[in-house]
Amino acid sequence: MRVDLLIVHAAQVATPLAEGDGKSRLQVVSDGAVAMAGEKVVAVGSSAEVVSSVACHEGTKLIEARGKTVTPGLVDAHTHLVFAGNRVEEFEWRTQGKSYEQIAAAGGGIRASVRQLRRATKEELVEAALPRLDRFLANGVTTVEVKSGYGLSLMDEIKSLQVIAELADLHPVELVPTLLAAHEVPDEYQDRRNEYLDLIVEHIIPRVAEQRLAEFCDVFCERGVFTVAEARRVLLAGKAHGLKPKIHAEQLSRAGGAQLAAEVGATSADHLDYVDEGDIAALRDAGVVPVLLPGAVFFLGKSRYAPAREMLAAGLPVALSTDFNPGTCMSESLPLMMTLACTQMHMTPAEVLVATTLNAARAIDRASTLGQLRAGAQADCVIWDVPDYRCIPYHFGVELAQTVIKRGRVVYRRPSGTAIGATETDEEHA
Ligand code: NIG
Ligand code: FE
Numbered sequence: 001m002r003v004d005l006l007i008v009h010a011a012q013v014a015t016p017l018a019e020g021d022g023k024s025r026l027q028v029v030s031d032g033a034v035a036m037a038g039e040k041v042v043a044v045g046s047s048a049e050v051v052s053s054v055a056c057h058e059g060t061k062l063i064e065a066r067g068k069t070v071t072p073g074l075v076d077a078h079t080h081l082v083f084a085g086n087r088v089e090e091f092e093w094r095t096q097g098k099s100y101e102q103i104a105a106a107g108g109g110i111r112a113s114v115r116q117l118r119r120a121t122k123e124e125l126v127e128a129a130l131p132r133l134d135r136f137l138a139n140g141v142t143t144v145e146v147k148s149g150y151g152l153s154l155m156d157e158i159k160s161l162q163v164i165a166e167l168a169d170l171h172p173v174e175l176v177p178t179l180l181a182a183h184e185v186p187d188e189y190q191d192r193r194n195e196y197l198d199l200i201v202e203h204i205i206p207r208v209a210e211q212r213l214a215e216f217c218d219v220f221c222e223r224g225v226f227t228v229a230e231a232r233r234v235l236l237a238g239k240a241h242g243l244k245p246k247i248h249a250e251q252l253s254r255a256g257g258a259q260l261a262a263e264v265g266a267t268s269a270d271h272l273d274y275v276d277e278g279d280i281a282a283l284r285d286a287g288v289v290p291v292l293l294p295g296a297v298f299f300l301g302k303s304r305y306a307p308a309r310e311m312l313a314a315g316l317p318v319a320l321s322t323d324f325n326p327g328t329c330m331s332e333s334l335p336l337m338m339t340l341a342c343t344q345m346h347m348t349p350a351e352v353l354v355a356t357t358l359n360a361a362r363a364i365d366r367a368s369t370l371g372q373l374r375a376g377a378q379a380d381c382v383i384w385d386v387p388d389y390r391c392i393p394y395h396f397g398v399e400l401a402q403t404v405i406k407r408g409r410v411v412y413r414r415p416s417g418t419a420i421g422a423t424e425t426d427e428e429h430a
Contacts, residue, residue, distance in 0.1 A: 001043065003054040005036040005408055007383065008047045010065035014389035015044065015072055015373040016358035022287065022317040024358050024372075026350045028389065034070055036379040039407040044373045061410075068402060069389050071353060072373050073142025073380030074334050075360035078270050078291050080180075080325035081129055081146045082160050082167075083113050084120035087326045100300050100328065101224065101252060109327055110150065110184040110220075117150040117160065125163045126170070132324070133171045135332040137412045140382040140401035144173055145321075145364050147218055149180030152196075154203050157181050161213035172411035174380075176364045178246060179208050182219035182226055182234045197230055201237040209241035216267065216364075217243035221257035228256040235264045244365065250274040251296070262286035268319070268363040272306045273297060280307070280314050289363040290316050292355070293323035294340040300328055308345040319359040320352060339396035349390035379408035 007013075013032030016024045033050035035043040043050045056062070090103050090112070103109050117125070136144055146167075148160035161177055168175040181204045182197075189196035208214050217238025221231040235245040244267045249257025251271035258279035261269035269283060270291040283290055292306045311318050320337050323329040338352040347355065361371030369378045383403040384392055392400060404412035 001035070001037070001054045003035045003037050003042060003056055003060055005061045005063070005379070005405070006033065006050075006054065006056065007063045007065050007070055007381070008033045008051065010034075010070045010383070011067050011387040012389055013044060013070045013373065014353060016354040017372055017374060018358060018367065022315070022362070024317070024354055026354055032070060034373055034381060036405070036408045039379055041373055041377045041379050042375055044375065063383065063403065065383050067387050069384045069386050069391070070373070071140075071382050071384065071389060071392075072357045072371055072377075073382055073404065073406065074140045074356045075143045075364065075366070075371055076136065076141050076321050076324070076334050077145045077268065077319055077360040077363035078293060078321035078323050079144055079146055080149060080323070081132055081144060082117075082125055082148065082163050083150050083326050084116040084125060084128060085113075085326070086330075087112055090327065091330070094301060105224065107187070111187055113150040113326055114152050114156075114184070114186055118153070118156050122159055122163055122166070125160070126166050129163065129167055130171060132332055133167065133173045136334075137173055137404055138399050138401060138414070139333050139335055140384065140404060141332070141334050142173060142380040142382070142404060142406045143176065143361070143364070143366070143370055145176040145178060145216075147178040147180040147183075148214070149183030149218070152181060152184060152186035154199065154207060157204055158207065158211070158213065161208060165213065172406045172409075174406070176216075176366070177214045178216040178218050179205065179214040179238070179243060180218040180220070181205070182231065184220065184225060197233060200234055205234075205237050205241050205243065209243055214243055216246045218246040218248065220248040221255055221260065222248065222251055223253045223255050228260050231257060232260055232264065235260070235266070239264065246270065250279070258283055261288045267365055270321070270323075271296070273304050275307065277310070280311055280316065284314050284316050289319055289359065291319045291321050291360070291363045292341065292345070293321055293329065293337075294344055295329040295331055295337050296323045298340055298344070299330065305344045308341065308347050312347070312351065317359040317362050318347070318351070318355050319363040320355040321360060321363075335392055335400065336396060338393035342393045349393050352393055353389055379405060381405050385414070
């Protein structure tokens with residue numbers, strides 16, 4: 001078997017393996033190897049096994065990974081990557097006691113980002129997003145779902161989705177676009193919300209679908225934002241145009257979004273901090289992937305995290321993502337979310353690795369190619385500078401990815417980061 005890139009002698013190769021019916025197990029191989037040819041993985045196993053089964057050629061690239069851990073590239077199934085400016089003043093207001101809901105009700109929150117995005121050109125949005133994608137990559141993330149939702153007009157939603165398409169051509173991180181026109185009611189429709197819903201259903205969804213600018217359609221179902229009836233209307237319209245449903249559900253209150261996700265057959269239901277037992281059963285029976293976003297709970301200074309243990313006990317394929325956005329989670333670090341899930345939601349290191357790889361791939365309908373290292377899968381993987389996969393959530397708040405491979409190509413190498421000695425400072429040379 002011909003091989004173009006061979007990683008050998010990794011302290012561990014840790015990967016989920018799908019076992020059907022939404023189930024999976026984590027396989028950990030010591031002194032492990034991964035062989036890739038073109039954009040695909042061709043063999044995974046112990047170094048001895050893999051080396052004896054593959055044929056290297058002159059151009060084969062060999063990476064010795066002694067003392068390091070190899071995993072699939074991480075998948076972030078929920079981000080709001082495309083935004084303009086920031087909302088740092090809201091962050092400061094929250095330190096002074098104002099809540100996210102109070103700030104939103106006063107015209108800030110999502111609507112503040114909408115005003116900023118509408119003023120930005122496509123070029124400016126691309127420029128702002130590229131370094132964010134670099135940070136995702138430096139955190140071991142090779143695939144990112146990206147939502148629109150700060151445009152909230154036909155023109156500005158299309159502009160956001162076109163920015164996502166341009167970014168996908170410019171950056172090695174793979175992007176999956178989602179239409180989130182139903183993120184809020186924009187300023188100019190505040191006293192005629194039904195007309196905004198008509199605009200979404202009659203114009204935005206058909207145009208986005210026709211131009212193939214999105215794969216999914218999402219809605220923010222929440223007290224004070226969109227009701228279950230409104231969310232149903234949007235998701236069914238999206239479905240009629242071939243956009244698969246996703247939903248922001250039970251984030252700040254139990255508004256009914258989880259049951260709606262089950263009813264419309266959503267691919268995923270996201271947040272879920274306020275679900276009850278019945279909601280969990282409904283998600284399981286309908287095969288909806290729960291995407292948990294502990295970074296948003298943490299960043300808003302709240303304490304009610306989604307009941308991950310109950311979901312795992314019910315057999316749900318729990319996924320974890322960042323929710324990266326300027327309001328509720330200003331971080332591109334998926335490993336930080338793994339740590340939060342371990343410490344705040346009592347998920348194990350094995351469960352959080354599965355949640356950010358295979359289960360996150362399930363949440364964006366990519367489980368057949370992404371999220372696991374096995375022959376035939378897309379060759380996306382990370383070599384972490386740790387000797388054990390459990391160290392990824394354990395050693396938190398720092399960048400541990402050393403080498404990142406996307407579609408069989410090395411796309412990131414961590415700079416050495418060693419301090420410049422006292423005798424070598426710029427001042428001394430000057
Ligand atoms: O997932 N919940 C709705 N949407 C985002 C927040 C977006 C924002 O505040 O800008 C979220 O938390
Ligand atoms: Fe979100």
